[in-house]
Amino acid sequence: MIQLKTPQDIEGIRRSGRLLARLFEEVGPQIAAGMSTYDVDRLCDDFIRRHHAVASCKGYMGYPSATCISVNDVVIHGIPNRHIVLSDGDIVSVDITLDLDGYVSDSTHTYEIGKVSPELHQLNEVTEKCLYLGIEAASKPHARIQDIGAAVSSYARRFGYGVVRDYCGHGVGFSIHEEPNVPNYVSLSSPNPRIREGMVLAIEPMINMGTYRIKTDPDGWGVRTQDGKPACHWEHTIAITDKGLEIMTVL
Numbered sequence: 001m002i003q004l005k006t007p008q009d010i011e012g013i014r015r016s017g018r019l020l021a022r023l024f025e026e027v028g029p030q031i032a033a034g035m036s037t038y039d040v041d042r043l044c045d046d047f048i049r050r051h052h053a054v055a056s057c058k059g060y061m062g063y064p065s066a067t068c069i070s071v072n073d074v075v076i077h078g079i080p081n082r083h084i085v086l087s088d089g090d091i092v093s094v095d096i097t098l099d100l101d102g103y104v105s106d107s108t109h110t111y112e113i114g115k116v117s118p119e120l121h122q123l124n125e126v127t128e129k130c131l132y133l134g135i136e137a138a139s140k141p142h143a144r145i146q147d148i149g150a151a152v153s154s155y156a157r158r159f160g161y162g163v164v165r166d167y168c169g170h171g172v173g174f175s176i177h178e179e180p181n182v183p184n185y186v187s188l189s190s191p192n193p194r195i196r197e198g199m200v201l202a203i204e205p206m207i208n209m210g211t212y213r214i215k216t217d218p219d220g221w222g223v224r225t226q227d228g229k230p231a232c233h234w235e236h237t238i239a240i241t242d243k244g245l246e247i248m249t250v251l
């Protein structure tokens, strides 16, 4: 069941989303070569605690950390680790689900460490553009959920990139993962509801430089590309209000 949100709910999710945007604004510029993914997680978790919010991921289905920090060929769900140290030329995605006063927002930014190769920079730019194209598709009159994946996948494939199929965006707002499922490709077997007022969605393209195929790490969480090529991830929480689509996780 899709849980539609009232204007008051959306105001709560907006406050949550703005706080998450402030976190990225504060922490993003501090992420640098020589830091471990654990150090990045500490910066994020400190911010969340200072603002009396909760990192929803921690404890979700047994997930051990406040954030997911995924480097290079790790697509999503990288567990922060003091032995994984960022170096020049890496890309790192920081994925955070934040709960403020019971309202949940979800957002991911991918950062380039030092100078990355032109190929990697393109992957990052194209993935972020995929996110905005997905959001734009969702904002059109009479749009349906699968219009998002159609927009994301058609743009990504122009560059020969793989579009991850095994993980999707989702409804959000009262908890981390709600209905509907929001695939980044056109899925004939997946429901295709009309996008309407009161829906709150996490749109999150996961785009691989090579194959779309992924494998799970022995820790049961980290999701990696099968071919070892890099992957990228961007995410925003959006809401459909009486005035139209609004991005919740920006300032």
Ligand code: MF3
Pocket: 057, 058, 060, 061, 063, 067, 068, 077, 095, 096, 097, 106, 176, 202, 204, 235
């Ligand atoms: N933030 C993730 C998402 O975008 C959810 C991570 S759940 C965790 O859907 F348990 F892996 F942290």
Ligand code: CO
Pocket: 095, 096, 097, 106, 107, 108, 235
């Ligand atoms: Co997320």
Ligand code: CO
Pocket: 106, 169, 170, 202, 204, 235
């Ligand atoms: Co999400």
